[in-house]
Structures are given as structure tokens and as C-alpha cells.
Amino acid sequence: MNLKVVDQSPPEVTHKRNPGFPLDLDWVERVRMNRSALERRAASIGARRTVKKDYQLAWLLKAITLIDLTTLNSDDTEGRVERLCAKARHPLRSDIIEALGVGDLRILPGAVCVYHSFVKTAVAALEGTGIPVAAVSTAFPHGLAPVETKIREIEMSVADGAKEIDIVIERGMVLRGDWQALYDQVKAFRKACGDAHMKTILGTGELATLTNVAKASLVCMLAGADFIKTSTGKEKVNANLPTSLAMIRMIRWFHEETGIEIGYKPAGGIATAGDAIKYMALMKEELGTHWLQPHLFRFGASSLLTDIERQLEHGLTGHYAADYRQPMV
Template sequence: MSLRVVDNSHTETPHKRNPGFPLDLDWVERVRMNRSALERRAGSIGARRTVKKEYQLAWLLKAITLIDLTTLNADDTDGRVERLCAKARHPLRSDILEKLDIGDLSILPGAVCVYHRFVKTAVNALEGTGIPVAAVSTAFPHGLAPLETKLKEIEMSVADGAREIDIVIERGMVLRGDWQALYDQVRAFRKACGDAHMKTILGTGELATQTNIAKASLVCMMAGADFIKTSTGKEKVNADLVTSLTMIRMIRWFHEETAIQIGYKPAGGIATAGDALKYMALLKEELGTHWLQPHLFRFGASSLLTDIERQLEHGLTGHYAADYRQPMV
């Protein structure tokens, strides 16, 4: 079987980074989200059309290139991180690559995401691959440390070789409507990141309303975020299609006003190939196919790759493999 319809080469597409813009409180106050309408639209994803057969396999291969392979556990070790990086180097078994006739394609995940403590370990393990290391920072997952501590953590991760920084906002600023404080803090984080791309985690499950999520998204984009991200994966409620639609539409509005393309990263609870296809379909329909690239879309996931491998093998053989045939770490 040959899937020549897919170009999954792991090359960065040049695009203009978000330089940041002055805080426009009038724009922020104009933001209103209709939850019922969002729920109806989100509910239509996957119900009206699905990709089948070779096209589904091609979409799943694309999904692999959009994954931030992640380990953020209290019992993480250098060995676990090294095993995750080994999986990142070879995300698919060689027999699957051979049967799909895609051995010449460079199918690699978007990044490997770890705590600051393991940035150097991951950088060394991924040397020569081009796969960036992303570090969660700013007192992940709650973001409640002193500002100086959070800025220092960003700077240390960048110095250790992290090319992407996933920062956490203080949710209380959103709940209080203190948009100036949120803007100033995210702007400071962006400055500390330097050339490293900044993904801004909103913690959407703790922001109470879709309007709050939309306003927080807008303020963070004004402050210079390269990506906006749903969750840390540690909240009770993580990524879902309704919240994703809210954030994606704010990305679209921001692009219409500024011509700057902002990336989107749903994280937490995305564990199946079917889930991945729904998020990809939503992004394609709302923002266009060109947004389905690693520099503009990522999944924050740890187990998603395992299910994608199982689905690819099923597409080839008609049988599902046991999970242990695709171990992660």
C-alpha cells in the first residue's frame, strides 16, 4: 500500500511570529460567546462526514507529526525521558512503515514535552533529529509561584536547549477580569522566552465560562503568545471540542485583524485516533488545511500515539494489536 497523498516531512514552515500588540481593552470587552451555538457546531464534527480507508490512514500519519509526546509525572526519571525520546525518533514500527510504503517519509512528532529538570536529557537524546524539546514552565501546573521564580525557570529551560516553552497563566486573573495584569505577565514570559516559541496554557476547565476563555485567549495573543493551549492535563476538565471551537474562533478573529497566525494546542484527555481526527476536522473547517502543520497545531498527549499505531495496523491487517506491541516508555 502506498500513501503518496501525505507529505509528513518534519520541516519547519517559515512564518511570521507573533510580535505582540498593545492591550486593547475595548476589543476584549466586545467578546461574547454563545455556548449553545458553540455546542451545536461542535456536535456536528464527525457526525456529518468522516475520512475512510487510505485517506484515514493518511490523516493518522499527519496526526503523528502534530503530537507533542509528553511525560509530566511526579515519578519521571531520566530513563523514562530517554525512552520517550527513543519512541519519538521511531514513532512507528518498521513493519508498518514497510507495509504502508512510506519508509522515505520523515514521520516524527512535533516535539517532546518534559519538565525543566529533564530538558538537557531530552535535548541530548534527540540530537540530530530536528525534534524540538518543549519545557513546561512558570510553576506548572498551577502557576502560583512568584513572578521572578517563573521568569528564572523559563530562562533556565531556554539555556538548557528548550526551543518551546509551555507557560501557565494565573487563572485568578481571568476570573477577576484583571486583563492588564494577565497581559503584563504573559508579556514578561514572552520576553524571557527569547527565540523559544511560547505556548500559553489557559487552564480552560477552571475559567468558568466560554466568554472568559475567549477573552483570555485574546489577551494572551495580544501579549505575544505563539500558541494558545487548553490545559495542563492536570485539571478535572481538559480539552473538549466546545472549548476548542471558542479558542479557534478567537485565533481566526485575531488573524483577520492582525494577519498573524497563532497556533492551537488542545491537551489532556485526547487518547484515541478518533478524537484526533475530530480535532483535525474542526481545525480544517474553521481555519483551513494550511493550519494542520506542526508550527500551527499540536496535540498535547502521551497515549495518543499508541492508539494511532493500533489503528494503522488494523487498517493494514484487519486486526487490532495489543497495546504492549506499541509501548511508549
């Protein structure tokens, strides 16, 4: 099968990392989001155009490289994390890879995301693959521990080998409009991360308004966030397209003003191949194809890969396989 798919080898990542900027409260106060307009725009994604046949298969292969393959359950064990890492090493069955003719491409997830306790386990299981380990830190998912405790957790995750840190903000700071406190805390987290890239989880479903989401996005980017991320996956409302659009437009505005490219990570509830394509289309239309790279866009997902693998098999055979043919963990 001759798929029109871009090279999935590791990109030459030469973009400048976000150095952080002084808190500009005048800029923050100028931020406004029109919910109804964002909802209308978001509703058009996937309705005006779709990708079909070989193009769809190529998009889905690309989507695999953008997944942060995740397990964040209270009953996680070392064995479960090792099985997840085994899946990360071989995200597609060999017969699917052979049938698609993509054996020479690097089809691997963007990262494996685990609790701090399992960072060492994941690092060992992924040795030699180049797949980074991301750790959720700073009292995930609520973020309400003392700041000293949260900073120490980041430092320990980095020491254990995590290359990416997903931190969570204190949502109360946003609801109170205490932008200085939010900025100071995120800046301290960024310092603790060192060379590890920092993804800042906003918990958007708990921020009340899209204007709050947009302002929090800006403050976190000014404080040095490498990525902004929607959710922990534990809120009642997680990632959705209108919220994503608000955050993406702040990324675009930030880039226009500073020249710095910030990554975006929707997380929570993204479980189907169709969902993945909608988010990828949104990124392509709002920020351009350039942003569809692992260093600028990720999905936080635990079951998305299973559905993508089923859709790829359907594209080859015309039949949907049972979930157990693509076991995750």
C-alpha cells in the same frame, strides 16, 4: 499500499512570528461566546463526515507529526524521558512503515514535552533528529509561584536547550477580569522565552465560562503568545471541542485583524485516533488545511500515539494489536 498522504518533510516555515500588540481592552470587552451555539457546532464534527480506509491512515500519519509527545508525571525519571525520546525517534514499528510504504516520509512527532528538570536529558537523547524539546514552565500546573521565580524557570529551560516553552497563566486573573495583569505577565514570559516559541496554557476547565476562555485567549495573543493551549492535563476538565471552537475562532479573529497566525494546542484527555481526527477536522473546517502543520497545530498527548499505531496496524491487517506491541515508555 498507495496512501494519499502529503509530504511530511519539514515545512518551509515562513510565517511571521507574533510580535505582540498593545492591550486593547475595548476589543476584549467586545468578546462574547454563545455556549449553546458552540456546542451544537462542535457536535457536528465527525457526525457529518468521516474519513475511511487509506484516507484515514493518511490522516493518522499526519496526526503523528502534530503530537507533542509528553510525560509530565511526578515519578518521571531520566530513564523514562530517554525511552520517550527513543519512541519519538521511531514512532512507528518498522514493519508498519514498510507495509504502508512511507519510509521516505518524515513521520516524527512535533516535539517532546517534559518538565524543566529533564530538558537536558531530552535534548541529548534527540540530538540530530530535529525534534524540538518543549518544557513546561512557570510553576506548572498551578502557575502560582512568584513571577520572578517563573521567569527564572523559563530562562533556565531555554538555557538547557528547550526550543518551546509551555507557560501557564494565573487563572485567578481571568476570573477577576484583571486583563492588564494577565497581559503584563504573559508579555514578561514572552520576553524571557527569547527565540523559544511560547505556548500559553489557559487551564480552560477552571475559567468558568467560554467567554472567559475567549477573552483570555485574546489577551494572551496580544501579549505575544505563539500558541494558545487548553489545559495542563491536570484539571478536572481538559480539552473538549466546544472550548476548542471558542479558542479557534479567536485565533481566526486575531488573524483577520492583525494578519498574524497563532497556533493552537488542545491537551488533556486526547487519547484515541478518533479524537485526533475530530480535532483535525475542526481545524480544517474552521481555519483551513494550512493550519494542519506542526508550527500551527499540536496535540498535547501521552497515550495518543499508542492508539494511532494500533489503528494503523488494524488498517493493514484487519486486527487490533495489544497495547504492549506499541509500548510507549
